[in-house]
Amino acid sequence: MSVAGLGDAGGAEPLVRLRGVGKQFAVAGGSFTALQGVDLALAAGEFVAVVGKSGSGKSTLMNLVAGLDRPTAGEIQVGQTRIDDLGESRLAAWRGRNVGVVFQFFQLLPTLTVVENVALPMDFCRTWPRQQAHGRALALLDQVGVADQANKLPAALSGGQQQRVAIARALANDPPLVVADEPTGNLDSHTTDMVLQLLAGLARIGKTVLMVTHERDIAAIAHRVVSLADGRVVGDARAAPAEATSRAQAVGSPGGGGSGAR
Numbered sequence: 001m002s003v004a005g006l007g008d009a010g011g012a013e014p015l016v017r018l019r020g021v022g023k024q025f026a027v028a029g030g031s032f033t034a035l036q037g038v039d040l041a042l043a044a045g046e047f048v049a050v051v052g053k054s055g056s057g058k059s060t061l062m063n064l065v066a067g068l069d070r071p072t073a074g075e076i077q078v079g080q081t082r083i084d085d086l087g088e089s090r091l092a093a094w095r096g097r098n099v100g101v102v103f104q105f106f107q108l109l110p111t112l113t114v115v116e117n118v119a120l121p122m123d124f125c126r127t128w129p130r131q132q133a134h135g136r137a138l139a140l141l142d143q144v145g146v147a148d149q150a151n152k153l154p155a156a157l158s159g160g161q162q163q164r165v166a167i168a169r170a171l172a173n174d175p176p177l178v179v180a181d182e183p184t185g186n187l188d189s190h191t192t193d194m195v196l197q198l199l200a201g202l203a204r205i206g207k208t209v210l211m212v213t214h215e216r217d218i219a220a221i222a223h224r225v226v227s228l229a230d231g232r233v234v235g236d237a238r239a240a241p242a243e244a245t246s247r248a249q250a251v252g253s254p255g256g257g258g259s260g261a262r
Ligand SMILES: Nc1ncnc2c1ncn2[C@@H]1O[C@H](COP(=O)(O)OP(=O)(O)OP(=O)(O)O)[C@@H](O)[C@H]1O
Pocket: 025, 026, 027, 032, 033, 034, 052, 053, 054, 055, 056, 057, 058, 059, 060, 061
């Protein structure tokens, strides 16, 4: 691992760029600064881990990049879109097509089958017609290795299987950006490895993957590790290109994410 210039995307045109990003939350008697002065650029195909102590601002950063929340200072650009000044409904529409989100507790809808969960974002964003969405959802489930679970309800699956379904769902609209907040926080070590390899495989097919994690040896698989403390970026280390490439080739790719309307 070499130390990169803070905020540097490594030469390539960044997919995600944060400039002077801050977030204050209103709290009783004033405001609390959860993030401040964050400058960060993430390239397409980068697998970036975000680490730091509890309360350092990791989830806050993740939510801002995913367009789940808005900064109170600075600019966030993803592709050609400035997401910090989009209105609520345009932000929601942007998010549906451009970001896949994976959570620690999977957050699958309990009353829909697995395949229905994966097809839902396509239906919601009208990216694929309903007749095609089902087939695409099955293909995505196959890519993450759980096609045989397609017609079950989520509660009938193990945690690792549910997280794979959640990754398939994150890929439904073929977004360029995938964010994951402690996606292995609820999994055993074997399943953790599988999920990390799936995420690394997504970066290999060109997606930008931003993952909050507490995994200790994450530097062995992520291309880059961004460290936060007290709402600031205090470290940004990346693997040498050759190292990152050989690692990426060593992990299995879940296959192409498909392509379609954006
Ligand atoms: N909605 C909110 N209102 C007030 N304060 C908040 C809010 N969300 C987060 N915070 C505060 O901002 C700080 C950063 O929170 P954040 O959830 O980003 O931490 P984290 O690094 O993800 O921690 P953890 O590892 O425990 O998940 C914390 O002190 C938290 O209490």
